[in-house]
Amino acid sequence: MKRFEAGAAAPALDEIREVPTLCPYCGVGCALAYGVDRAGTIHYARGRDGASNAGRLCVKGRYGFDYTSHPQRLTRPLVRRDAAYPRGPLSAFSRPGASGPRKPGGIVDYAEVLPHFREASWAEALDRVAAGLAGVRDRHGADAVAGFGSAKGSNEEAYLFQKFIRAVIGTNNVDHCTRLCHASSVYALMEGIGSGAVTNVVRDVENAEVAVIAGCNPTANHPVAATFIKQAAAAGTKLLAVNVRRPGLADYAQQYCQIRPGTDVAFYNAVMHVLIDEGLHDRAFVAERTEGFEALRAVVARYSPEAVAGITGVPADEIAGFARTLGRARSAMFFWGMGISQHVFGTDNARCLIALALLTGNIGRPGTGLHPLRGQNNVQGASDAGLIPMYYPGYQKVADATVRARFEGLWGVPLSPEPGLTTAEITHAALEGRIRALYCMGENPFLSDPDVNRVRESLSSLEFLAVQDIFLTETAEFADVVLPASSFMEKRGSYTNTDRRVQLGRPVREPPGEAREDWRIIAALARRLGHDWDYADEAAIFDELVAAAPLYANLSHERLGDNGRWYPCPSPESDGERLLFTERFPIGRGRFVPAELGEAPDLPDAEYPLVLNTGRQLEHWHTGVMT
16 A cells, blocks of 8 residues: 655546456455556555445455555565574574564564575576475475465466476375365365355345354454345344354344353254254255254254253253244354364364254255355365365365376376375474475465464474465575565456355556566476476466366356356356255255264363463454455
Protein backbone atom coordinates (compact mmCIF):
# COMPACT_ATOMS: atom_id res chain seq x y z
CA MET A 1 0.00 0.00 0.00
CA LYS A 2 1.45 3.35 -0.98
CA ARG A 3 2.14 5.82 1.84
CA PHE A 4 1.07 9.38 0.97
CA GLU A 5 2.55 12.52 2.46
CA ALA A 6 0.12 15.17 3.68
CA GLY A 7 -0.76 17.48 0.85
CA ALA A 8 0.60 15.17 -1.85
CA ALA A 9 -1.58 14.82 -4.91
CA ALA A 10 -3.26 11.47 -5.44
CA PRO A 11 -2.95 9.91 -8.91
CA ALA A 12 -5.71 10.76 -11.32
CA LEU A 13 -8.37 8.10 -11.64
CA ASP A 14 -7.57 7.67 -15.31
CA GLU A 15 -4.07 6.53 -14.30
CA ILE A 16 -5.49 3.62 -12.27
CA ARG A 17 -6.63 0.39 -13.90
CA GLU A 18 -8.70 -2.29 -12.20
CA VAL A 19 -7.48 -5.89 -12.33
CA PRO A 20 -10.14 -8.54 -11.61
CA THR A 21 -8.70 -11.23 -9.34
CA LEU A 22 -9.31 -12.93 -5.97
CA CYS A 23 -8.65 -12.40 -2.28
CA PRO A 24 -5.51 -14.29 -1.14
CA TYR A 25 -6.63 -15.01 2.42
CA CYS A 26 -9.27 -17.55 3.50
CA GLY A 27 -11.14 -20.31 1.71
CA VAL A 28 -14.21 -18.22 0.89
CA GLY A 29 -12.44 -17.09 -2.28
CA CYS A 30 -13.96 -13.63 -2.59
CA ALA A 31 -13.82 -12.07 -6.04
CA LEU A 32 -12.29 -8.60 -5.97
CA ALA A 33 -10.56 -6.04 -8.15
CA TYR A 34 -7.40 -4.14 -7.29
CA GLY A 35 -6.95 -0.55 -8.40
CA VAL A 36 -3.36 -0.35 -9.66
CA ASP A 37 -1.32 2.51 -11.10
CA ARG A 38 1.31 2.31 -13.83
CA ALA A 39 4.07 1.69 -11.28
CA GLY A 40 2.28 -1.39 -9.94
CA THR A 41 1.18 0.26 -6.69
CA ILE A 42 -2.15 -1.06 -5.38
CA HIS A 43 -4.36 1.82 -4.23
CA TYR A 44 -7.53 -0.02 -3.22
CA ALA A 45 -9.46 -3.30 -3.29
CA ARG A 46 -13.08 -3.46 -4.38
CA GLY A 47 -15.36 -6.46 -3.99
CA ARG A 48 -16.70 -7.92 -7.23
CA ASP A 49 -20.05 -9.65 -7.63
CA GLY A 50 -18.61 -13.15 -7.27
CA ALA A 51 -20.60 -16.30 -6.60
CA SER A 52 -19.09 -16.58 -3.12
CA ASN A 53 -19.12 -12.97 -1.93
CA ALA A 54 -21.68 -10.90 -3.90
CA GLY A 55 -19.43 -7.83 -3.73
CA ARG A 56 -18.59 -8.22 -0.03
CA LEU A 57 -15.09 -8.16 1.48
CA CYS A 58 -13.76 -8.47 5.01
CA VAL A 59 -11.10 -6.22 6.55
CA LYS A 60 -8.25 -8.44 5.33
CA GLY A 61 -9.50 -8.58 1.76
CA ARG A 62 -10.18 -4.85 1.64
CA TYR A 63 -6.97 -3.60 3.26
CA GLY A 64 -4.50 -6.47 3.58
CA PHE A 65 -2.58 -6.17 0.32
CA ASP A 66 0.45 -4.06 1.26
CA TYR A 67 2.60 -7.07 2.24
CA THR A 68 3.43 -7.61 -1.44
CA SER A 69 5.32 -4.30 -1.59
CA HIS A 70 7.05 -4.70 1.78
CA PRO A 71 10.69 -3.55 1.59
CA GLN A 72 11.89 -6.86 3.03
CA ARG A 73 10.58 -8.99 0.17
CA LEU A 74 13.18 -11.45 -1.06
CA THR A 75 14.49 -10.29 -4.43
CA ARG A 76 17.59 -12.44 -5.06
CA PRO A 77 18.53 -16.06 -4.27
CA LEU A 78 20.45 -16.55 -1.03
CA VAL A 79 23.08 -19.16 -0.13
CA ARG A 80 24.06 -19.98 3.43
CA ARG A 81 27.60 -18.89 4.32
CA ASP A 82 30.08 -21.55 5.42
CA ALA A 83 30.42 -19.87 8.81
CA ALA A 84 26.67 -20.44 9.44
CA TYR A 85 27.17 -24.19 9.79
CA PRO A 86 26.48 -26.44 11.61
CA ARG A 87 22.87 -25.84 10.69
CA GLY A 88 20.67 -24.25 13.32
CA PRO A 89 18.51 -21.22 14.12
CA LEU A 90 20.09 -17.85 13.35
CA SER A 91 17.91 -15.49 15.39
CA ALA A 92 17.44 -15.15 19.13
CA PHE A 93 13.71 -15.71 18.66
CA SER A 94 14.22 -19.14 17.08
CA ARG A 95 16.81 -20.48 19.52
CA PRO A 96 15.93 -22.90 22.35
CA GLY A 97 14.51 -21.21 25.42
CA ALA A 98 13.47 -18.06 23.54
CA SER A 99 10.40 -16.24 24.77
CA GLY A 100 8.60 -12.98 24.15
CA PRO A 101 7.19 -11.41 21.00
CA ARG A 102 8.84 -11.29 17.62
CA LYS A 103 10.09 -8.10 16.04
CA PRO A 104 7.08 -6.00 14.90
CA GLY A 105 5.99 -6.85 11.38
CA GLY A 106 5.56 -10.59 11.73
CA ILE A 107 8.85 -11.61 10.10
CA VAL A 108 12.34 -12.41 11.34
CA ASP A 109 14.90 -9.77 12.25
CA TYR A 110 16.71 -9.36 8.92
CA ALA A 111 19.58 -7.48 10.56
CA GLU A 112 20.24 -10.54 12.68
CA VAL A 113 19.65 -13.28 10.07
CA LEU A 114 20.59 -11.90 6.63
CA PRO A 115 24.36 -11.58 7.28
CA HIS A 116 24.51 -15.38 7.52
CA PHE A 117 23.58 -15.62 3.82
CA ARG A 118 25.13 -14.27 0.64
CA GLU A 119 23.37 -13.34 -2.57
CA ALA A 120 23.77 -15.71 -5.51
CA SER A 121 22.76 -15.93 -9.14
CA TRP A 122 19.76 -18.00 -10.12
CA ALA A 123 22.05 -20.38 -11.98
CA GLU A 124 24.13 -21.06 -8.87
CA ALA A 125 21.10 -21.32 -6.58
CA LEU A 126 19.22 -23.74 -8.82
CA ASP A 127 22.35 -25.83 -9.35
CA ARG A 128 22.82 -26.06 -5.59
CA VAL A 129 19.20 -27.07 -4.96
CA ALA A 130 19.24 -29.67 -7.73
CA ALA A 131 22.54 -31.08 -6.49
CA GLY A 132 21.40 -31.07 -2.86
CA LEU A 133 18.16 -32.95 -3.52
CA ALA A 134 19.67 -35.36 -6.06
CA GLY A 135 22.70 -35.99 -3.85
CA VAL A 136 20.58 -37.13 -0.92
CA ARG A 137 18.39 -39.21 -3.22
CA ASP A 138 21.39 -40.92 -4.81
CA ARG A 139 23.14 -41.60 -1.50
CA HIS A 140 20.17 -42.59 0.66
CA GLY A 141 17.30 -43.34 -1.72
CA ALA A 142 14.35 -41.27 -2.93
CA ASP A 143 12.42 -41.78 0.31
CA ALA A 144 15.10 -39.79 2.17
CA VAL A 145 13.75 -36.66 0.41
CA ALA A 146 10.47 -34.86 1.19
CA GLY A 147 8.55 -31.80 0.05
CA PHE A 148 6.28 -29.37 1.87
CA GLY A 149 4.00 -27.57 -0.58
CA SER A 150 1.67 -24.65 0.05
CA ALA A 151 -2.07 -24.01 0.31
CA LYS A 152 -1.28 -20.41 -0.62
CA GLY A 153 -0.01 -21.38 -4.08
CA SER A 154 -2.17 -21.96 -7.13
CA ASN A 155 -3.55 -25.26 -8.38
CA GLU A 156 -0.90 -25.22 -11.08
CA GLU A 157 1.91 -24.78 -8.55
CA ALA A 158 0.50 -27.49 -6.27
CA TYR A 159 0.20 -29.89 -9.18
CA LEU A 160 3.70 -29.19 -10.44
CA PHE A 161 5.25 -29.41 -6.96
CA GLN A 162 3.76 -32.83 -6.20
CA LYS A 163 4.69 -34.01 -9.70
CA PHE A 164 8.28 -32.87 -9.08
CA ILE A 165 8.53 -34.80 -5.80
CA ARG A 166 6.90 -37.91 -7.29
CA ALA A 167 8.16 -38.01 -10.87
CA VAL A 168 11.56 -36.30 -10.56
CA ILE A 169 12.68 -37.24 -7.04
CA GLY A 170 10.79 -40.55 -6.95
CA THR A 171 8.94 -40.47 -3.62
CA ASN A 172 5.42 -39.79 -2.33
CA ASN A 173 6.75 -37.84 0.66
CA VAL A 174 4.82 -34.68 -0.21
CA ASP A 175 2.27 -32.88 1.93
CA HIS A 176 1.04 -29.45 2.97
CA CYS A 177 -0.85 -27.75 5.78
CA THR A 178 -4.10 -29.63 5.18
CA ARG A 179 -2.53 -32.34 7.32
CA LEU A 180 -2.90 -30.04 10.31
CA CYS A 181 -6.40 -28.83 9.46
CA HIS A 182 -8.97 -30.69 7.34
CA ALA A 183 -7.13 -33.91 6.42
CA SER A 184 -9.23 -35.68 9.05
CA SER A 185 -12.39 -34.29 7.45
CA VAL A 186 -11.30 -35.43 3.99
CA TYR A 187 -10.58 -38.93 5.30
CA ALA A 188 -13.98 -39.17 6.98
CA LEU A 189 -15.79 -37.78 3.94
CA MET A 190 -14.03 -40.17 1.54
CA GLU A 191 -14.92 -43.03 3.89
CA GLY A 192 -18.52 -41.95 4.47
CA ILE A 193 -19.71 -40.61 1.11
CA GLY A 194 -16.79 -41.10 -1.31
CA SER A 195 -15.93 -37.44 -1.88
CA GLY A 196 -13.49 -35.20 -0.01
CA ALA A 197 -15.09 -31.84 -0.81
CA VAL A 198 -18.20 -29.99 0.35
CA THR A 199 -21.57 -31.21 -0.88
CA ASN A 200 -23.14 -27.76 -1.27
CA VAL A 201 -22.11 -24.11 -1.21
CA VAL A 202 -22.09 -21.69 1.72
CA ARG A 203 -24.86 -19.52 0.30
CA ASP A 204 -27.23 -22.49 0.20
CA VAL A 205 -27.71 -21.77 3.91
CA GLU A 206 -30.43 -19.36 2.82
CA ASN A 207 -32.49 -22.47 1.91
CA ALA A 208 -31.82 -24.26 5.21
CA GLU A 209 -34.32 -24.44 8.04
CA VAL A 210 -31.47 -25.28 10.44
CA ALA A 211 -27.70 -24.75 10.27
CA VAL A 212 -25.36 -26.55 12.66
CA ILE A 213 -22.22 -24.46 13.33
CA ALA A 214 -19.77 -26.94 14.84
CA GLY A 215 -16.25 -26.19 16.03
CA CYS A 216 -15.83 -23.07 13.94
CA ASN A 217 -15.92 -19.30 14.30
CA PRO A 218 -16.81 -17.93 10.85
CA THR A 219 -17.08 -14.31 12.00
CA ALA A 220 -13.29 -14.33 12.47
CA ASN A 221 -12.18 -17.17 10.19
CA HIS A 222 -14.54 -16.79 7.22
CA PRO A 223 -16.06 -13.34 7.73
CA VAL A 224 -17.85 -13.00 4.40
CA ALA A 225 -19.35 -16.49 4.70
CA ALA A 226 -20.52 -15.46 8.17
CA THR A 227 -22.47 -12.55 6.68
CA PHE A 228 -24.56 -14.98 4.63
CA ILE A 229 -25.14 -17.18 7.68
CA LYS A 230 -26.24 -14.13 9.72
CA GLN A 231 -28.48 -13.07 6.85
CA ALA A 232 -30.07 -16.52 6.80
CA ALA A 233 -30.60 -16.38 10.56
CA ALA A 234 -32.33 -13.03 10.20
CA ALA A 235 -34.62 -14.60 7.59
CA GLY A 236 -35.55 -17.51 9.86
CA THR A 237 -32.83 -20.17 9.66
CA LYS A 238 -32.26 -21.63 13.13
CA LEU A 239 -28.57 -21.71 14.05
CA LEU A 240 -27.38 -24.45 16.41
CA ALA A 241 -23.84 -23.67 17.57
CA VAL A 242 -21.53 -26.16 19.29
CA ASN A 243 -18.07 -25.11 20.46
CA VAL A 244 -15.66 -25.19 23.37
CA ARG A 245 -15.60 -21.39 23.39
CA ARG A 246 -18.32 -18.97 22.39
CA PRO A 247 -18.18 -18.17 18.66
CA GLY A 248 -19.42 -14.90 17.21
CA LEU A 249 -22.39 -16.60 15.57
CA ALA A 250 -23.65 -17.72 18.98
CA ASP A 251 -25.18 -14.24 19.24
CA TYR A 252 -27.45 -15.18 16.33
CA ALA A 253 -28.11 -18.79 17.36
CA GLN A 254 -31.30 -20.31 18.68
CA GLN A 255 -29.14 -22.57 20.84
CA TYR A 256 -25.47 -22.59 21.81
CA CYS A 257 -23.99 -25.67 23.49
CA GLN A 258 -20.58 -25.10 25.07
CA ILE A 259 -19.03 -28.54 25.33
CA ARG A 260 -15.90 -29.44 27.26
CA PRO A 261 -12.77 -29.86 25.13
CA GLY A 262 -12.47 -33.35 23.66
CA THR A 263 -16.09 -34.41 24.23
CA ASP A 264 -17.46 -33.80 20.72
CA VAL A 265 -18.06 -37.50 20.01
CA ALA A 266 -20.05 -37.95 23.22
CA PHE A 267 -22.21 -34.91 22.44
CA TYR A 268 -23.05 -35.90 18.86
CA ASN A 269 -23.62 -39.54 19.79
CA ALA A 270 -26.12 -38.34 22.40
CA VAL A 271 -27.88 -36.22 19.77
CA MET A 272 -28.13 -39.29 17.52
CA HIS A 273 -29.38 -41.32 20.50
CA VAL A 274 -32.32 -38.93 20.87
CA LEU A 275 -33.02 -38.81 17.13
CA ILE A 276 -33.28 -42.60 16.94
CA ASP A 277 -35.02 -43.07 20.30
CA GLU A 278 -37.74 -40.53 19.45
CA GLY A 279 -38.11 -41.58 15.81
CA LEU A 280 -36.86 -38.25 14.45
CA HIS A 281 -34.44 -39.80 11.96
CA ASP A 282 -35.27 -40.08 8.25
CA ARG A 283 -36.15 -43.79 7.96
CA ALA A 284 -36.66 -43.70 4.20
CA PHE A 285 -33.31 -42.02 3.49
CA VAL A 286 -31.51 -44.38 5.87
CA ALA A 287 -33.09 -47.43 4.21
CA GLU A 288 -32.62 -46.33 0.62
CA ARG A 289 -29.30 -44.47 0.64
CA THR A 290 -27.16 -45.66 3.57
CA GLU A 291 -25.54 -48.72 5.10
CA GLY A 292 -24.29 -49.53 8.60
CA PHE A 293 -27.26 -48.11 10.49
CA GLU A 294 -27.60 -51.00 12.94
CA ALA A 295 -23.95 -50.71 13.97
CA LEU A 296 -24.46 -46.99 14.57
CA ARG A 297 -27.65 -47.62 16.55
CA ALA A 298 -25.82 -50.09 18.80
CA VAL A 299 -23.07 -47.60 19.61
CA VAL A 300 -25.19 -44.50 20.22
CA ALA A 301 -27.61 -46.49 22.40
CA ARG A 302 -24.99 -46.20 25.15
CA TYR A 303 -24.81 -42.39 24.87
CA SER A 304 -28.04 -41.12 26.38
CA PRO A 305 -28.16 -37.38 27.17
CA GLU A 306 -28.25 -38.24 30.87
CA ALA A 307 -25.14 -40.40 30.54
CA VAL A 308 -23.08 -37.77 28.71
CA ALA A 309 -24.27 -34.58 30.41
CA GLY A 310 -21.55 -34.88 33.04
CA ILE A 311 -18.95 -35.63 30.37
CA THR A 312 -19.78 -32.78 27.99
CA GLY A 313 -20.93 -30.17 30.48
CA VAL A 314 -24.18 -29.72 28.51
CA PRO A 315 -27.39 -30.51 30.45
CA ALA A 316 -29.39 -33.49 29.20
CA ASP A 317 -32.44 -31.38 28.35
CA GLU A 318 -30.32 -29.08 26.18
CA ILE A 319 -28.88 -32.03 24.27
CA ALA A 320 -32.40 -33.37 23.72
CA GLY A 321 -33.64 -29.95 22.62
CA PHE A 322 -30.78 -29.66 20.13
CA ALA A 323 -31.69 -33.08 18.68
CA ARG A 324 -35.39 -32.25 18.40
CA THR A 325 -34.77 -28.95 16.62
CA LEU A 326 -32.50 -30.74 14.14
CA GLY A 327 -34.72 -33.79 13.72
CA ARG A 328 -37.90 -31.79 13.05
CA ALA A 329 -36.28 -29.54 10.44
CA ARG A 330 -37.10 -30.13 6.79
CA SER A 331 -33.57 -29.11 5.77
CA ALA A 332 -30.30 -28.68 7.62
CA MET A 333 -26.71 -27.78 6.74
CA PHE A 334 -23.63 -28.76 8.73
CA PHE A 335 -20.69 -26.33 8.87
CA TRP A 336 -17.51 -27.22 10.73
CA GLY A 337 -13.95 -26.04 11.15
CA MET A 338 -10.76 -26.56 13.09
CA GLY A 339 -12.57 -27.27 16.35
CA ILE A 340 -13.75 -30.51 14.76
CA SER A 341 -10.79 -31.50 12.59
CA GLN A 342 -7.64 -30.01 14.16
CA HIS A 343 -8.10 -32.43 16.98
CA VAL A 344 -6.68 -35.66 18.36
CA PHE A 345 -10.03 -37.27 17.47
CA GLY A 346 -10.67 -35.18 14.35
CA THR A 347 -11.66 -38.05 12.08
CA ASP A 348 -14.14 -39.41 14.62
CA ASN A 349 -15.60 -35.93 15.12
CA ALA A 350 -16.17 -35.58 11.37
CA ARG A 351 -17.63 -39.09 11.21
CA CYS A 352 -20.25 -38.02 13.75
CA LEU A 353 -21.32 -34.98 11.73
CA ILE A 354 -21.50 -37.06 8.54
CA ALA A 355 -23.59 -39.63 10.42
CA LEU A 356 -25.92 -36.88 11.65
CA ALA A 357 -26.47 -35.67 8.08
CA LEU A 358 -27.12 -39.21 6.82
CA LEU A 359 -29.37 -40.04 9.77
CA THR A 360 -31.57 -37.00 9.14
CA GLY A 361 -31.49 -37.25 5.33
CA ASN A 362 -29.82 -33.88 5.01
CA ILE A 363 -27.68 -34.38 1.91
CA GLY A 364 -28.62 -33.87 -1.73
CA ARG A 365 -31.46 -31.35 -1.43
CA PRO A 366 -31.44 -27.53 -1.42
CA GLY A 367 -30.52 -26.24 2.03
CA THR A 368 -28.89 -29.51 3.07
CA GLY A 369 -25.30 -30.70 3.05
CA LEU A 370 -21.88 -31.13 4.62
CA HIS A 371 -19.58 -28.13 4.53
CA PRO A 372 -16.16 -28.27 6.22
CA LEU A 373 -15.10 -24.63 5.89
CA ARG A 374 -11.69 -24.69 4.21
CA GLY A 375 -9.13 -22.42 5.85
CA GLN A 376 -6.59 -21.25 3.28
CA ASN A 377 -7.47 -19.71 -0.07
CA ASN A 378 -6.35 -22.87 -1.90
CA VAL A 379 -6.23 -25.69 0.61
CA GLN A 380 -9.09 -27.33 -1.32
CA GLY A 381 -7.31 -26.95 -4.65
CA ALA A 382 -3.93 -28.08 -3.32
CA SER A 383 -5.57 -31.26 -2.04
CA ASP A 384 -7.45 -31.74 -5.32
CA ALA A 385 -4.13 -31.35 -7.18
CA GLY A 386 -2.48 -34.20 -5.26
CA LEU A 387 -0.38 -32.30 -2.72
CA ILE A 388 -0.95 -35.12 -0.22
CA PRO A 389 1.14 -38.26 0.34
CA MET A 390 -1.41 -41.00 -0.25
CA TYR A 391 -3.28 -39.59 -3.26
CA TYR A 392 -2.41 -38.52 -6.78
CA PRO A 393 -4.41 -35.59 -8.23
CA GLY A 394 -8.14 -36.15 -7.95
CA TYR A 395 -7.86 -38.31 -4.79
CA GLN A 396 -6.64 -41.35 -6.74
CA LYS A 397 -4.74 -43.73 -4.45
CA VAL A 398 -1.01 -44.11 -5.03
CA ALA A 399 -1.28 -47.69 -3.73
CA ASP A 400 -3.71 -48.64 -6.53
CA ALA A 401 -1.68 -50.34 -9.27
CA THR A 402 -4.14 -49.41 -12.02
CA VAL A 403 -4.15 -45.76 -11.00
CA ARG A 404 -0.38 -45.74 -10.68
CA ALA A 405 0.05 -47.22 -14.16
CA ARG A 406 -2.12 -44.43 -15.57
CA PHE A 407 0.05 -41.74 -13.97
CA GLU A 408 3.23 -43.50 -15.09
CA GLY A 409 1.87 -43.25 -18.62
CA LEU A 410 0.91 -39.61 -18.18
CA TRP A 411 4.23 -38.55 -16.65
CA GLY A 412 6.49 -40.98 -18.50
CA VAL A 413 8.37 -42.32 -15.45
CA PRO A 414 8.04 -45.21 -13.00
CA LEU A 415 6.40 -44.17 -9.71
CA SER A 416 6.75 -45.37 -6.14
CA PRO A 417 3.95 -47.70 -4.97
CA GLU A 418 4.34 -46.69 -1.32
CA PRO A 419 2.18 -43.91 0.19
CA GLY A 420 4.40 -41.15 1.53
CA LEU A 421 4.87 -39.57 4.92
CA THR A 422 2.68 -36.78 6.29
CA THR A 423 4.04 -33.46 7.56
CA ALA A 424 4.18 -34.67 11.16
CA GLU A 425 5.75 -37.96 10.10
CA ILE A 426 8.35 -36.13 8.01
CA THR A 427 9.58 -34.09 10.98
CA HIS A 428 9.75 -37.25 13.11
CA ALA A 429 11.58 -39.10 10.32
CA ALA A 430 14.12 -36.28 10.03
CA LEU A 431 14.97 -36.69 13.71
CA GLU A 432 15.46 -40.41 13.10
CA GLY A 433 17.68 -39.84 10.06
CA ARG A 434 15.18 -41.28 7.58
CA ILE A 435 14.46 -37.89 5.97
CA ARG A 436 17.66 -36.06 5.06
CA ALA A 437 16.56 -33.43 2.52
CA LEU A 438 13.52 -31.15 2.42
CA TYR A 439 12.20 -28.83 -0.28
CA CYS A 440 9.84 -26.33 1.38
CA MET A 441 7.68 -24.08 -0.83
CA GLY A 442 5.52 -21.40 0.79
CA GLU A 443 5.33 -23.10 4.19
CA ASN A 444 6.79 -22.02 7.53
CA PRO A 445 6.71 -25.23 9.59
CA PHE A 446 9.00 -23.87 12.30
CA LEU A 447 6.30 -21.43 13.36
CA SER A 448 3.10 -23.16 12.26
CA ASP A 449 3.69 -26.84 13.07
CA PRO A 450 3.16 -28.23 16.59
CA ASP A 451 6.02 -28.78 19.05
CA VAL A 452 8.51 -26.10 18.04
CA ASN A 453 11.35 -27.84 19.88
CA ARG A 454 10.91 -30.99 17.83
CA VAL A 455 10.63 -29.03 14.57
CA ARG A 456 13.79 -27.07 15.45
CA GLU A 457 15.71 -30.31 15.99
CA SER A 458 14.28 -31.80 12.79
CA LEU A 459 15.30 -28.86 10.62
CA SER A 460 18.74 -28.75 12.23
CA SER A 461 19.31 -32.45 11.52
CA LEU A 462 18.76 -32.23 7.74
CA GLU A 463 21.61 -32.65 5.28
CA PHE A 464 19.95 -30.24 2.87
CA LEU A 465 17.08 -27.73 3.05
CA ALA A 466 15.76 -25.51 0.26
CA VAL A 467 13.18 -22.84 1.12
CA GLN A 468 11.15 -21.03 -1.53
CA ASP A 469 9.22 -18.04 -0.19
CA ILE A 470 8.54 -14.32 -0.48
CA PHE A 471 10.11 -13.39 2.89
CA LEU A 472 12.92 -14.71 5.03
CA THR A 473 10.97 -16.88 7.47
CA GLU A 474 11.96 -18.71 10.63
CA THR A 475 12.17 -21.91 8.58
CA ALA A 476 14.51 -20.17 6.13
CA GLU A 477 16.97 -19.63 9.00
CA PHE A 478 17.85 -23.32 8.64
CA ALA A 479 18.11 -23.32 4.83
CA ASP A 480 21.10 -24.03 2.62
CA VAL A 481 19.47 -22.12 -0.24
CA VAL A 482 16.59 -19.61 -0.20
CA LEU A 483 14.75 -19.00 -3.48
CA PRO A 484 12.78 -15.71 -3.88
CA ALA A 485 9.25 -16.45 -5.07
CA SER A 486 6.40 -14.32 -6.37
CA SER A 487 3.40 -13.38 -4.27
CA PHE A 488 -0.25 -13.99 -5.13
CA MET A 489 -0.46 -10.54 -6.75
CA GLU A 490 2.42 -11.27 -9.14
CA LYS A 491 1.30 -14.42 -10.93
CA ARG A 492 -1.52 -16.05 -12.81
CA GLY A 493 -3.17 -19.24 -11.67
CA SER A 494 -6.35 -20.96 -10.57
CA TYR A 495 -7.58 -21.38 -6.99
CA THR A 496 -10.36 -23.59 -5.64
CA ASN A 497 -12.39 -22.22 -2.77
CA THR A 498 -14.37 -23.90 -0.02
CA ASP A 499 -17.41 -24.10 -2.34
CA ARG A 500 -15.44 -26.16 -4.93
CA ARG A 501 -15.45 -23.10 -7.19
CA VAL A 502 -12.34 -22.88 -9.37
CA GLN A 503 -11.43 -19.25 -10.12
CA LEU A 504 -8.59 -17.39 -11.81
CA GLY A 505 -6.16 -15.14 -10.00
CA ARG A 506 -4.46 -12.57 -12.21
CA PRO A 507 -1.16 -10.71 -11.83
CA VAL A 508 -1.44 -7.14 -10.61
CA ARG A 509 2.26 -6.26 -10.65
CA GLU A 510 5.64 -7.70 -11.61
CA PRO A 511 7.65 -9.72 -9.06
CA PRO A 512 10.22 -7.54 -7.28
CA GLY A 513 13.85 -7.73 -8.35
CA GLU A 514 14.78 -11.22 -9.54
CA ALA A 515 11.93 -13.04 -7.78
CA ARG A 516 10.23 -15.66 -9.96
CA GLU A 517 6.89 -17.44 -10.17
CA ASP A 518 6.92 -20.72 -8.26
CA TRP A 519 6.01 -22.85 -11.26
CA ARG A 520 8.97 -21.52 -13.23
CA ILE A 521 11.31 -22.36 -10.35
CA ILE A 522 9.97 -25.92 -10.07
CA ALA A 523 10.19 -26.47 -13.84
CA ALA A 524 13.77 -25.15 -13.91
CA LEU A 525 14.76 -27.60 -11.17
CA ALA A 526 13.14 -30.48 -13.06
CA ARG A 527 15.10 -29.59 -16.20
CA ARG A 528 18.33 -29.55 -14.22
CA LEU A 529 17.53 -33.06 -13.04
CA GLY A 530 17.03 -34.38 -16.56
CA HIS A 531 13.30 -33.92 -17.15
CA ASP A 532 12.08 -32.02 -20.20
CA TRP A 533 9.50 -29.79 -18.53
CA ASP A 534 8.77 -27.08 -21.04
CA TYR A 535 5.33 -25.70 -20.18
CA ALA A 536 4.27 -22.71 -22.26
CA ASP A 537 2.33 -21.09 -19.43
CA GLU A 538 0.07 -21.69 -16.44
CA ALA A 539 -2.86 -22.62 -18.69
CA ALA A 540 -0.86 -25.53 -20.11
CA ILE A 541 -0.13 -26.82 -16.60
CA PHE A 542 -3.82 -26.56 -15.71
CA ASP A 543 -4.74 -28.54 -18.82
CA GLU A 544 -2.41 -31.33 -17.66
CA LEU A 545 -4.01 -31.22 -14.20
CA VAL A 546 -7.44 -31.61 -15.81
CA ALA A 547 -6.16 -34.60 -17.79
CA ALA A 548 -4.80 -36.13 -14.57
CA ALA A 549 -7.80 -35.41 -12.33
CA PRO A 550 -11.22 -36.25 -13.83
CA LEU A 551 -12.99 -34.24 -11.11
CA TYR A 552 -11.78 -31.08 -12.97
CA ALA A 553 -13.17 -32.25 -16.32
CA ASN A 554 -14.45 -29.56 -18.71
CA LEU A 555 -12.48 -26.78 -16.99
CA SER A 556 -9.80 -24.59 -18.57
CA HIS A 557 -8.37 -21.14 -17.96
CA GLU A 558 -10.40 -19.80 -20.86
CA ARG A 559 -13.64 -21.30 -19.57
CA LEU A 560 -13.04 -20.06 -16.02
CA GLY A 561 -13.18 -16.46 -17.23
CA ASP A 562 -13.74 -13.70 -14.67
CA ASN A 563 -16.15 -15.60 -12.41
CA GLY A 564 -14.94 -19.22 -12.32
CA ARG A 565 -16.95 -22.45 -12.23
CA TRP A 566 -17.83 -25.14 -9.72
CA TYR A 567 -16.59 -28.67 -10.06
CA PRO A 568 -17.78 -31.19 -11.00
CA CYS A 569 -18.63 -29.47 -14.26
CA PRO A 570 -20.71 -31.84 -16.40
CA SER A 571 -20.15 -30.03 -19.72
CA PRO A 572 -18.01 -27.23 -21.17
CA GLU A 573 -21.08 -24.95 -21.14
CA SER A 574 -22.10 -25.68 -17.53
CA ASP A 575 -21.38 -23.39 -14.58
CA GLY A 576 -20.77 -26.54 -12.54
CA GLU A 577 -22.70 -28.27 -9.77
CA ARG A 578 -23.67 -26.27 -6.66
CA LEU A 579 -25.40 -29.24 -5.05
CA LEU A 580 -24.05 -32.80 -5.10
CA PHE A 581 -25.37 -36.32 -4.50
CA THR A 582 -29.03 -35.68 -5.18
CA GLU A 583 -29.56 -39.36 -6.08
CA ARG A 584 -26.48 -41.38 -5.11
CA PHE A 585 -23.03 -41.11 -3.57
CA PRO A 586 -19.77 -41.89 -5.40
CA ILE A 587 -19.50 -45.06 -3.29
CA GLY A 588 -23.16 -45.93 -3.89
CA ARG A 589 -24.63 -45.79 -0.39
CA GLY A 590 -23.48 -43.46 2.36
CA ARG A 591 -21.71 -45.26 5.21
CA PHE A 592 -22.37 -44.84 8.90
CA VAL A 593 -19.03 -45.17 10.71
CA PRO A 594 -19.71 -45.27 14.47
CA ALA A 595 -17.27 -43.51 16.78
CA GLU A 596 -16.58 -44.10 20.45
CA LEU A 597 -15.45 -41.41 22.87
CA GLY A 598 -11.70 -41.61 23.35
CA GLU A 599 -9.47 -40.16 26.04
CA ALA A 600 -7.07 -37.44 24.95
CA PRO A 601 -3.42 -38.18 25.78
CA ASP A 602 -2.96 -34.76 27.39
CA LEU A 603 -5.62 -33.70 29.86
CA PRO A 604 -5.54 -30.92 32.47
CA ASP A 605 -4.04 -31.93 35.79
CA ALA A 606 -2.69 -30.25 38.92
CA GLU A 607 0.59 -29.33 37.24
CA TYR A 608 -0.95 -28.14 33.95
CA PRO A 609 -4.55 -27.17 34.80
CA LEU A 610 -5.34 -25.20 31.63
CA VAL A 611 -6.33 -26.10 28.07
CA LEU A 612 -4.69 -24.09 25.27
CA ASN A 613 -7.02 -23.52 22.34
CA THR A 614 -5.93 -22.01 19.02
CA GLY A 615 -7.91 -19.74 16.73
CA ARG A 616 -7.75 -16.83 14.32
CA GLN A 617 -8.33 -13.15 14.84
CA LEU A 618 -10.40 -11.22 12.33
CA GLU A 619 -7.66 -8.71 11.53
CA HIS A 620 -4.71 -11.12 11.34
CA TRP A 621 -3.58 -14.16 9.39
CA HIS A 622 -1.76 -17.19 10.77
CA THR A 623 1.98 -16.60 11.33
CA GLY A 624 1.64 -12.86 10.66
CA VAL A 625 3.70 -12.51 7.49
CA MET A 626 0.77 -11.23 5.41
CA THR A 627 -0.81 -9.03 8.09
